[in-house]
Amino acid sequence: MSSPTGLLDHLADLRATLLRSVSVVLVIFLSLIYFARDLYRWLADPLMAHLPEGASMIATDVGAPFFAPFKLTLVVAILVAIPFLLHQIWRFIAPGLYQHEKRLVAPLLISSSLLFYGGIAFAYYVVLPLAFGFFTTMAPEGITIATDISSYLDFVLKIFFAFGIAFEIPVAILLLCWSGVVTPEQLRAKRAYVIVGVFIVGMLLTPPDVISQTLLAIPMWLLYELGIVLSRFYVRKPPEEGTEA
Numbered sequence: 001m002s003s004p005t006g007l008l009d010h011l012a013d014l015r016a017t018l019l020r021s022v023s024v025v026l027v028i029f030l031s032l033i034y035f036a037r038d039l040y041r042w043l044a045d046p047l048m049a050h051l052p053e054g055a056s057m058i059a060t061d062v063g064a065p066f067f068a069p070f071k072l073t074l075v076v077a078i079l080v081a082i083p084f085l086l087h088q089i090w091r092f093i094a095p096g097l098y099q100h101e102k103r104l105v106a107p108l109l110i111s112s113s114l115l116f117y118g119g120i121a122f123a124y125y126v127v128l129p130l131a132f133g134f135f136t137t138m139a140p141e142g143i144t145i146a147t148d149i150s151s152y153l154d155f156v157l158k159i160f161f162a163f164g165i166a167f168e169i170p171v172a173i174l175l176l177c178w179s180g181v182v183t184p185e186q187l188r189a190k191r192a193y194v195i196v197g198v199f200i201v202g203m204l205l206t207p208p209d210v211i212s213q214t215l216l217a218i219p220m221w222l223l224y225e226l227g228i229v230l231s232r233f234y235v236r237k238p239p240e241e242g243t244e245a
Contacts, residue, residue: 017088024084029077036069039076040149043156046128050136051145058146068149075157079120083113104178112171115223119167120160122219127159131212159212162205166220173227184231187224194224 032039044057059065078085086109093105136145176182187194202217 013092017092021081021085021088025077025081028080029074032073032077032080033070036073040069040072040153043072044149044152046124047132047147047152049129050132052136055145057149057152059150060148061150064148064150068153072153079117082116083110086113108171108174112168115167115171116164119163119165119219122167122215123159123163127163127212127215128156130215131159134211158205163216163219166201166205166216167223169220169223170227170230173224173231177231184228187228187231191224195221198224 047057059068061067090105090109173187177184177187198220199213199217201220202213202215205216
């Protein structure tokens, strides 16, 4: 049982970790707030490139022209700070880890950040242009496309986080194999179910069109296969006979 002094030390460390994390996010946010309109213009490029000539986005709420770029800037600040935030989490839990566990956690934190950013980049440069091209061509004749800026922001952020989280599949598989919950052999045996499952997830997390659903499902399946390949190096070895747990 931990002593009251030890518990207070942990709470103090947690408080310091949270303060550092919030401070870094705030500093990044204040540094980016001047470019809020430029960030939103960059975010709107995939849609604007497919709008008919003379069409534009609209703001149906009085405060939307201010709050939409403000919200985007805050989200961007958090995304930029993700490596630092993960490092703070690692510093907080590191004292309770064994040396071999520390060697495992560091690569996973780095790879999880890169995969999350990779998912967002894939969504922005591949999925959104194809999805918006599909949506705009399917509009009935005589219908003017005028997307609300707040609705557009919510839609794009949903896509970003869906793809960012989906790209974390290899990290999740490595953690499951390392903890002994599953084995690479069990994952291979469930391959057929996983293929069906990723298309169902793609249908639930993306807009109701075949293009974006497929563009999410196929990378998820490929990342699942990558996780199986890498999991061979992270399988927990059984303790040798005669050794104590």
